[in-house]
Amino acid sequence: MPIIRPSQDADLPAITAIYAHHVLNGTGTFEIDPPGETDMAARRADVLSKGLPWLVAEDGGTVLGYAYCNWFKPRPAYRFSAEDSIYMANDIRGKGLGRALLTELCASAERAGVRRLIAVIGDSGNAGSIGVHRALGFAPVGVLKSCGWKFDRWLDVVLMDKALGVGDQAAPTGADT
DSSP states (O other): OOEEEEOOGGGHHHHHHHHHHHHHHOSSSOOSSOOOHHHHHHHHHHHHHTTOOEEEEEETTEEEEEEEEEESSSSGGGTTEEEEEEEEOGGGTTSSHHHHHHHHHHHHHHHTTOOEEEEEEEOTTOHHHHHHHHHTTOEEEEEEEEEEEETTEEEEEEEEEEEOTTTTSSOOOGGGO
16 A cells, blocks of 8 residues: 655655656656756755655555655745645556645645645646646646747646645744744
8 A cells, every 4th residue: 555755865766766767758847867866865855954845655665756845936935835846657657646645745835834836837738747736726827838848849837826724815924924
């Protein structure tokens, strides 16, 4: 039975391999060259240092996917908005585990103080990512037409977002401000 848990250092080889597959074969990310394990470790450390979640879906010790969020932009006014990222092992996609992983990411991000989660989805033809975000209540907010070039073609970026917790219905208080 798959479980979703916080990532660990030992997950980095699997995380790196999953992402490398998407870089080399997919349009959900606009990276061209897959980062190595050291780069992925630095990215994970950066996210965790901000108090934000980096989760994995695992079954019997095998990492099947991962998800994390990071601040949408570095300027202080964006400190309640984060961009989510989710990547599944190629042979597990379409089986509902991504939905469970994204559900837990939304809950973890809300606990971390995120009020708005933003999906920046590579490729308007990325039906899986668009579908899982829509199923979890993300709404489309726009399309950046032909802003990426990969695999000898122009690619769009689909923007979707979702309010977490009270969203913008109340001002932040206490340590949040």
